[in-house]
Amino acid sequence: MTKTIAFIPARGGSKSIPGKNIKILCGKPLLYWVASELNRSENIDRIVVATDSDLIKETISGFNFSKLEIYDRDDKNASDTASTESVMLEYIEHVKLCDDNIFMLVQATSPFTRKHHFEEALNVFKDEKVNSLLSCSRLKRFFWDLSGKPINYDYRNRPRRQQFQGQLVENGAFYINTIDNIREHKNRLSGNIAIYEMPEYTALEIDEEEDWIVAEKIMHKYVLYQDKPDKIMLFLTDVDGVLTDAGMYYSEQGDELKKFNTRDGMGIELLRNRGIKTGIITSENTRIVERRAKKLKIDYLVQGAKNNKLEKVRNICEKENIGLDNIAYIGDDINDLELLEKVGLRACPNDAVDVIKGISKIIILDRKGGSGAVREFIDKHILPA
DSSP states (O other): OOOEEEEEEEOSOOSSSTTGGGSEETTEEHHHHHHHHHHHOTTOOEEEEEESOHHHHHHHHTTOOTTEEEEEOOGGGSSTTOOHHHHHHHHHHHHTOOTTOEEEEEOTTOTTOOHHHHHHHHHHHHHTTOSEEEEEEEEOOOOBOTTSOBSSSOGGGOOOGGGOOOEEEEEEEEEEEEHHHHHHHOSSOOSSEEEEEEOGGGGOOOOSHHHHHHHHHHIIIIIIHHHSOSOOOEEEEOSTTTTSOSOOEEOTTOOEEOOOOHHHHHHHHHHHHTTOEEEEEOSOOOHHHHHHHHHTTOSEEEOOOSSOHHHHHHHHHHHHTOOGGGEEEEOOSGGGHHHHHHSSEEEEOTTSOHHHHTSTTOEEOSSOTTTTHHHHHIIIIISOO
């Protein structure tokens, strides 16, 4: 059976942006974005990250993506002068891939590529029965050569942008070929080549510091914004490690104490003023949390939910006549995993456990639990228009 392998080359050495492949972009290591989308796709069988960096290996291991594996690339194919083709061929020969397998070269420096882009391109590759495929963007710009001659338009009849076809340019997002073609031609592309056209904003590849600034703006506008559900109707939060710093404090009399952040409380009030219902769901069962929930005028308080948070929230959904997509939830530990994977908008504090940080599309906040993480989630990701 034909397999589809997504191959991501990720050198440790980057001169223009040190540590580029795992530098944090919008709360996640750069490499996370394409790896996450590939892992979500049923069309991708394996994701291979070829790297020479122990730090990159450690970082991507924390993603906990079921399809992802690490390949230790040879040092000679990780130098500044080594081509991408050299490491592709090294891997293909090392693991003895079958000739009919589909090989997708994916660039971490194009974080705007989504699951549907990969899937649609694979369908084009198979349906049109081409030898290879590359992703492109259309730039509606007027090009000239050094001799002062226009390349793609007549300046005497300058077209309107709406009528101008523009030029297709490689955006570097991905390339598709078969193993036998790569072996024969020693190139990512060969034979009859198809084009998969992506939006104009995907033309940006992150190679310089200036690109990084622009990329974050693009991510917020076209990627993160689109991931936000149409309407959040219920906000839920865990307690320990989210509303608190996860510390367990005791008085001399043995009383258990918890420290809450007043700014988080104001955030919950802001939600209530906007008509969004609120809830606390925790595996603990304490009078402290009950009193805090009462002070914050929380609509739903669920305590003692150790391993059934999702079940408890489904009951709330039935009562409110809403779906899980209408819920925003913030959690920090493994007992939040199941619920976080199902809700429409998910987030975790900066000091959450790694398995939570590895959830697809989760927002890793800048603040730690008990230090305003809930308020950050509300202000930056729920309430903005």
